Amino acid sequence: MNSWKCGNCGYTFEAEQPPNECPSCKQACEFLNNTCYMCISGVDATVLEAGAIQKESELEAYDALVFGSPTYHGDMMQQMKTFLFMAEKAALKGKTGGAFGAFGWSGEAPDRIYDTMEHIFKMKMVDQPLRLKSSRVQGGIQAAQDYGKAVAEKLNA
Numbered sequence: 001m002n003s004w005k006c007g008n009c010g011y012t013f014e015a016e017q018p019p020n021e022c023p024s025c026k027q028a029c030e031f032l033n034n035t036c037y038m039c040i041s042g043v044d045a046t047v048l049e050a051g052a053i054q055k056e057s058e059l060e061a062y063d064a065l066v067f068g069s070p071t072y073h074g075d076m077m078q079q080m081k082t083f084l085f086m087a088e089k090a091a092l093k094g095k096t097g098g099a100f101g102a103f104g105w106s107g108e109a110p111d112r113i114y115d116t117m118e119h120i121f122k123m124k125m126v127d128q129p130l131r132l133k134s135s136r137v138q139g140g141i142q143a144a145q146d147y148g149k150a151v152a153e154k155l156n157a
């Protein structure tokens with residue numbers, strides 16, 4: 001079961017799919033998928049798989065977006081490429097952005113995602129992408145939390 005938050009009145013409820021109208025304010029709203037929710041530096045954050053975003057307008061409900069992919073054969077995963085083509089159609093200009101990815105030795109994916117968000121989407125990016133050299137190396141979770149805080153600071157700046 002997914003948790004959804006109404007983009008109009010903030011009402012939160014559980015349902016497999018978002019309804020056509022909010023059960024509380026009765027408006028036809030955008031609903032934020034709130035299933036994996038956390039709070040970073042006072043900023044509400046949601047973690048989603050790229051495939052959970054059905055249409056580009058869902059991205060516009062967020063003030064900041066951080067996209068990521070591991071690097072395989074010198075490239076990001078196909079799902080992230082497809083996702084970025086969808087995201088290109090959304091109005092993301094000026095929104096805060098970041099990019100991340102685990103890698104083994106070369107780590108091209110986070111850099112390419114970051115560059116696309118900066119140059120094509122015209123987003124306001126944090127200083128650099130987060131490159132995690134293998135998830136098994138200690139300190140990765142701390143680095144990811146610190147990156148989340150940097151995104152929150154950029155958003156509040």
Ligand SMILES: Cc1cc2nc3c(=O)[nH]c(=O)nc-3n(C[C@H](O)[C@H](O)[C@H](O)COP(=O)(O)O)c2cc1C
Nearest residue numbers: 070071072073074102103104105106107134135136
């Ligand atoms: C078939 C294969 C190809 C890979 N190609 C690259 C690569 O071109 N560059 C790189 O930095 N890492 C590469 N990796 C390493 C992966 O990025 C790494 O295993 C992945 O980020 C997952 O991290 P984890 O193993 O710590 O979970 C490759 C791994 C596999 C299995």
